[in-house]
Amino acid sequence: MTQTLVRNPEKTDQPSKPSSATRQKLGKFSFSIVAAQVGRDIGNSKGYIKDVNDLRARAPQKTQETITKDSMCILGKAALEIAQIYEQRAETTGSSLDDRRAHIAEFISAYEYKMVEDIKERDRKKRGVKGRKSLATREKYARYNHALREFINDWGSRLTQDELIQYMFSYHPRRALLQKNPTARREWLETTKADIEGVKIEMGFELAIDRTNISWYPATPIQDAKGVDYIVNGVPIDLKRSYFSAQEAQYYNNLYGRSKVAVCPDIKPEDFVDPKTGKTMLILQNPKAVVPRVEQSLRNSGVI
16 A cells, blocks of 8 residues: 655654555455455354354343444454454465455454444443543544544545445444434434544545645554644644634643644535535545645644
8 A cells, every 4th residue: 555755754763654545446346345255254254153153142141232242342353353364365465455355354343343432431421430531442443543544545536425334334233223213323323424524534634734845744553542643843733623623622732731732624524525426525535725724724723
């Protein structure tokens, strides 16, 4: 996968920049064909079949919520194992298709584990537990965001946002319940859209800032788990989807003496709309047009 070059190559301690979504030629291999094969490989794996049978045997002694979480963990574990098989095969054969299969399986795995964390966080709120998410939880969310990014990088030029949401819905263990419960479905949809749009804005920000002379590089995994997305002009920044959320986050940064700066890059939903079809896509349709807004948002935040 093509990597964007770091603008400060002399700083060897900086992580390399993530690859940006580009139009990649996969020939006859459409997403639906590749994704279906990945799904079959996961569902037919010995580990998955064994764990599902064990769960069914223990089901009478478990609550529905426990069964749901266990189902997510079983699928997440099996998907990760299949991803590792694809990765090994890709390293041996140099197959870019196996590389993309691995990314799909990794995304499924990270998504399942992320949903488990969502349930835990919901339970914490019900019990009135306050405070930040645990480091382990934040790391799982970071892994999910990374997997979603790789997914969009591979398929962003082929899938619409709605198609990705539908694909994710197909891997929800309680999708039958969501179909019957409009409130639960709406909550899931809002959360899922927020996740996708957050990653889209990050990738759009990178495409835009790469067209400037501003020094930047991505946060390390440890920094990412602490809420830092990028180091821009030497300043740790936390990218936000809206000005309101950026202002709110910056209030708490100031209150608790945090060095990071919350920034809304002023990337709008319409920046992802395909002018030909009117559909909302997963990648920016005209990165060059966004550059002035991104630069201005960084100036307004005091980053540059």
